[in-house]
Amino acid sequence: MSQQTTIRKLAELVNTPVEKLLEQLAEAGMKFSGPDQVVTSTEKVKLLGFLRRTHGKAERPAEEAAPRKITLNRSRKQEITVGGGKSRQTVDVVVRKKVTLVKPAEVPTADLVDEERAEILRKLEESKQRNLAEQQRLAEEDRRRAEEAERARREAEEAARRAAEEAEAAARAAAVARDEDGEEGAKPAVARKTVHKAPPPKAAEERRAPAHKHRGSHVMVTEVEDDETVSRFAGQLHLSASERARRSSSMRGKPKNKRPEPARAGAGQHGFSRPTAPVVREVAIGDTITVADLAQKLAMKGGDVVKALFKMGVMATINQVIDHDTAVLVTEELGHKAVRASDADAETALLAHVEEVQGEKKPRPPVVTIMGHVDHGKTSLLDHIRRTRVAAGEAGGITQHIGAYHVTTPKGVISFLDTPGHAAFSAMRARGAKVTDIVVLVVAADDGVKPQTAEAIQHAKAAGVPIVVAVNKVDKSDADPLRVKNELLTYDVVAEEFGGDVQVAEVSAKTGQGIDDLLDKILLQAEVLDLRAVADGRATGTVLESALDKGRGPVATVLVQQGVLRRGDYMVCGVQYGRVRALFNESGQQVQEAGPSIPVQVLGLSGVPEAGDDFVVVEDERLAKDVAQQRDAKRRESRLVAQAGNRMEDVLAQMGQGEGQQTLNLVVKADVHGSMQALREALTGLSNEQIRINVIGSGVGGITESDAMLAATSKATIIGFNVRADASARKVIENHGVDLRYFSIIYDVIDQVKQIASGVLGTEIREEIIGTAEVRDVFRSSKFGAIAGSMVVEGVIRRGKPIRVLRDNTVIFEGELESLRRFKENVDEVRQGTECGIGVKAYNDVKVGDKIECYERIEVARTL
Structure with a gap:
């Protein structure tokens, strides 16, 4: 996002004719040849300064008239008692402090023009020198105060020590006198009284009462520093020296709340120093950052950063995310330096973790991807190789997601990936070509090269993977393998018999013709590639x-x-x-x-x-x-x-669009992630000028209550692809009248949404569920295989209708009823609440707890 704009856009932004803006730029000394030239931020600032001077708004006397110095006075009063008995006196100690606050010099902003900037820098340098001198003077005074406080502390300790010695000597003398004459009991009391009235040491007395004025019985003490000794002996001056020494020694072991030293209070060598120049910070910015985090790193208010973004044409709130380029521009605009944040330490550690894995590389099986157009026999070919029937269980014979298998053949172990052929599954085919070693391109001999065939060739060539062509369905009467080889020449796929390097095998997935030849060609290609990996x-x-x-x-x-x-x-x-x-x-x-x-x-x-x-x-x-x-x-x-930090131009462009565009909200749920991704991309690609397809929610698994509530609040249609809604979700859908559609073939989803998007009226095919039966027990029959003893829980089960087998609300099989019996009699239908026996054609894996869903396809007239 750039902060430059053209003269035409600037004129629209300030609501000024382009010709007038060109005249103002020319008067300001900037020549432009046309309205499409770019105007930089410096030129905008210069034009702003010229217009302010033209209108007489250059001076700001209101700011100069503001007071620049404030003086604060503080006074603290404390009463202490001197002497004892009749000679006791009260002394008022008053401590006065005076603090003067000076407004610092204004920091030059980015809006000053170049001519004023030099003068401001000179004044700033002079202010810096004065501040340095003031700091040195304050530091010297603080050092002197610290020395005086230390000296006073030492003198107080010395006085306390002397008082303690005198008290100890007096105690010893009293003890000796008591031992010499037991009848003279008054001497210890006299000695104690003498000690009680003993005057304090001279140094301590001078510190306690310097320069006092007599006012009756009270003494006014002035010019007393806020020293530790005053608070230590406050209220204890009537005690004797021995008593004070005893109390001082008892308190010496206890922790005291000492006043901070001058150096730690901010005036010493490590104290806070007032800034004399703008602080330029280095801000580490990653790929994205929120406005709040950027403001915190810049030590600024979030509103100031939002304002700076708005001036650049980016409308973002404090909680929105902006990209790296926008964050760098706004950081430099605010006078700071932006640096690229280092990548995550966790990713670095993971990289080192992966690089540590080393070992001997041994031969590995090839990974072969089967690709080609839809219904050309890819899954049937793989089915014949695996000796199973995968294609029979797929919806409509179409592979809806990647199937991965590894098989052991007489020629060796081969891993196969079967990718979908429908156009919506392009991302799946790209993933298949990414992880594969060899691509087997299946082309029907009776159909030739189709769009998905060409797309598969493009994916294989982009991944640099060799191609082996399998011309399928050669057993048909209208098969023409030579036509397929000629059509492949258009896409630079040249067969070996035409002088190229692409192996071609003619196979039939139905009869097994040419399968061994295809496996030989695959393993031959694998030997040429010499595939190895760390085992x-x-x-x-x-x-x-x-x-x-x-x-x-x-x-x-x-x-x-x-x-x-x-x-x-x-x-x-x-x-x-x-x-x-x-x-x-x-x-x-x-x-x-x-x-x-x-x-x-x-x-x-x-x-x-x-x-x-x-x-x-x-x-x-x-x-x-x-x-x-x-x-x-x-x-x-x-x-x-992608949603944050929209530019003004983008918002205006959206406001200028027509209001006739309709929005169709969809909630897509699928059985696997690949199908969900393909559906979401295919449906959003159907948007046009008249209607916009908006997938507001998508996920993997059954339709839950939260999905139904999302569709109800946003008036969306729920599309269930091979999944079903649970009981709580069905209740919400019924109460709110949400449109719920079930699908199993991607053609039906795309065709139905495409009809709505293109505005074509007609009929639509819907699948209406007419009944559901729950499997209670499974019986084995020699004629029909597994028979599901079921209870019809909803609707009716009819013979001749297609069915689906659901396990945990997910479709696991789709087919038709082979038999429907009530006791021993064949019946045409079984209604709700009735037990019956259901035989599913070509499926013997029915389990207790499965649900058998009977449905029919009906055509419904479309009404808008």
């Missing part, structure tokens, strides 16, 4: 996906890249940290450790990390916590800085 030591790697599981808490799917990740390790993962409680492989089996290139699920983190974050295993929990908290604070400040 021992602390693990480092990348988060592929993350989710919030109701029963297990935050779950992160990570890919180990170096070292070995073991159960019980402390790890920091982005802004989250924790101790590894458990490790699971892709089959759900618990493992004790994971080496390089092996993907695993990690339990035990403090929160859900973001997909794409790096993780590092550290020695102890303290370092992990410090690094995570510091990253969280920096990320929070960076997020707030």
Whole structure:
């Protein structure tokens, strides 16, 4: 943010015609050729001084007439008693002090013009010399006072010692006299009386009563310094020397509230010295800083810093965050020096921690990413390699997040990453290309190169990863592999048979044709790359996906890249940290450790990390916590800085926009972090001039009561992507009439929001839940497999309708009913409160406590 502006903007700001402002600048001695030239701060100050002199406002007699010196007088009176018996007298001791306060010379400000600055500096130097001389004189006087006080203290101690000796001698004499003649009992009393009336020593008497004036029975003592000896013997002058010595010796061991020494009271060598020049401070500023923290470092009021920012064109409150450049400009404007704050010690310690991990590098399995256009058979190809049926359980046959697997083939161990092909999942494909060693580009032989195919090629080339092309669906009648190879030439992907370096395998995920050839090409490419990693030591790697599981808490799917990740390790993962409680492989089996290139699920983190974050295993929990908290604070400040410190020009531009733009608020909840991120970016990208899509809240996991309250207060629509609302959230939604939409395919979400954003009237497809059944028991059947003995808790379950299986309010399977029975009879529907047996087609993992949701898709006419 710059403090310079053009003549045209300055004229608009001060509400003056541009021609008149150019004339005033010319009269002030500054020539400008046009209104688009830049005016600096010095030129603005010079123009301000010229205008003040023109209007006769240069002098300020009111400030010069202000008093520059104040004299304060203080008087303290104390009464002491002298003598005893009939000769007792009362003495009034009066201590007077006189203090003169002089107003210091004014410090030159930045608003003075250059001609006045030299005169001010000269006067400031003279004032500095006078102040130094005054300080030397005051120091000399304080030193002399200290010497006199020390001398008086020594004399008082000497007098007390002599009095103690006299008292001890008198006591010994009285004891001797009592031993010599027991009948003379009056002598000790006479001796004591004599000691009682003994006059004080001459030195002490002179200090106690210097220069007194008689007024009847009272004595007026003047010119008495505020000395320690006066307060020590005040009210004890009627005592004898021995009694005073006894009391002084008894109090000598007790702590006393001594008056501060002159050097510590501010007048000695280490005392406070009045500043004679402006204090220039070095302020350490990081990437962002709040206005309150900056004011504290500058030793200024927060309002003054806010005022300086406002003069620069930045409107910020005291609690808002400003960026580094703005903080540096306002610091220099206020006369101080800004320096770059050093990076966090915790990050430095973490870096040193990672660099310490060294060891022998050994061969590791390759990490292969399957990429390509949607519905070209990526997951089916991987499914055939893994000998499982992953694609059958996916919503609409579309992969919604990254799937990570490692398989043991006859050719060796290979780790596979299956990325989505939809356009909204571009960030996921970029993450897949970032952590991979080899990219297998799947292209359908009957469809050719599509937009997501080209995007996958771009991601692979940007990451510098070799490509192996798998031409799928060659078993179809209309397959044309040669056409695919020719289309790939447009994107600089040249097959080996055309003289290039890209291996091409013709495969069929349905029949298994060419799968072995593809694996041979992958392992051959891995041998050429000579992939190695440190097999021992602390693990480092990348988060592929993350989710919030109701029963297990935050779950992160990570890919180990170096070292070995073991159960019980402390790890920091982005802004989250924790101790590894458990490790699971892709089959759900618990493992004790994971080496390089092996993907695993990690339990035990403090929160859900973001997909794409790096993780590092550290020695102890303290370092992990410090690094995570510091990253969280920096990320929070960076997020707030975009909202703080808006410029005046930006606010005026927003005020000038039309008022016809509508806002659609959304709350997006998804099952995994990658899907939530892709949905949020895809929906906000639909904004146009007529409507703005604003995602006010997003997260991972089921829809909670707080999400429903947020949507109710902001009049937002809740989008649940493969998640459901709990009971408390449904109650809030019903009471406030919140619009809740459930989706399982990203196409439906984007299409429905796009219709609203583009203003196209028509029909929309909604999924209406018609019934929910709760699984009470599971029975095994030789014909249908697992039969869920269920109770219909809501609505009705109908035969022929699609269903979903929910576990902890999260969709784990989507399919259709294979059988619906009431006792032994097949029925078409079962209503609420009735028990039934439900057979789910192609799914045998139903457990007690799961919910089976029956729904139907209906077309609803759109009304605005």
